[in-house]
Amino acid sequence: MKTRGFEIISMYRAVGIHLPERKTGASTGYDFAAAEEVVIPPGDGALIPTGVKAYMQPDEVLLIYIRSSAALKKHLMLMNSVGVIDADYYGNAENEGHIYIPLYNYGKEPVRIAAGERIAQGIFTHYLTVDGDTAGSGAVRAGGFGSTGS
Template sequence: MVTISLTWDDGADRSLGLPVYASAGAAGADLRANFPDRGAVVLEPGARALVPTGLRMAIPDGFEVQIRPRSGLALKHGITLPNAPGTIDSDYRGSLGVIVMNAGDQRFEISHGDRIAQMVVAPVMRADLVEVQALDDTTRGAGGFGSTGVSE
């Protein structure tokens, strides 16, 4: 198990508590909207907003935190994260905000304390990036976008 150290932004509503895992098998811990002074943000269809969580974190070297949409919000309301998964690097110490987008066809209100996203802790492997003259051949080759799917 890895430890993520969390602290609060000035003015954040600490009564919302730290992110929590909703079940014993949950991979992601729920993040909540934290804007006690505004109360709510209304997203029209197609709109996006940066929603504060009131948190800052210290992630150990060798790890990242991925920010992902909540499946229920996506299915029921079309609420997603346009840069999913968002990555928080281990050397970032600023405020954690979540870019939320309304891909649905109805306006959607995000209220103070609403669960808006989930955070997943993941290991990071860095690669040695080297230039070569040619790449090895594979059966697939340069086939992309749908090249391995069922043909219609």
């Protein structure tokens, strides 16, 4: 039985995408890379495709953070501060659970993100719910960004 991990989404299987990985034994985060080149104009944002989806247990979440080098050297930040990938995002009908990294360029020059460039890191963790929580009783995720609030 699979407990947690990453897979390449179907449209990127022939492209040579690398699955996120930790670089050292003490690293907390799994590095995510851009699946294709994207240029972000100054004062603007873009959704960077990773070509990757994540599977996990129902009581887990994958939190996405900017890599410090992208923030310091390229003047980039996550548009939503911290990305939250829910367990039921995996395999959804709209986009297979494709993880996009929403980056904002707060610098004065365009920023080029190369295909294969590491831009963010993901950390799996457990979460808790309150007594009497009945969320999700039969509800099925239909999409991506903001879809749980619809």
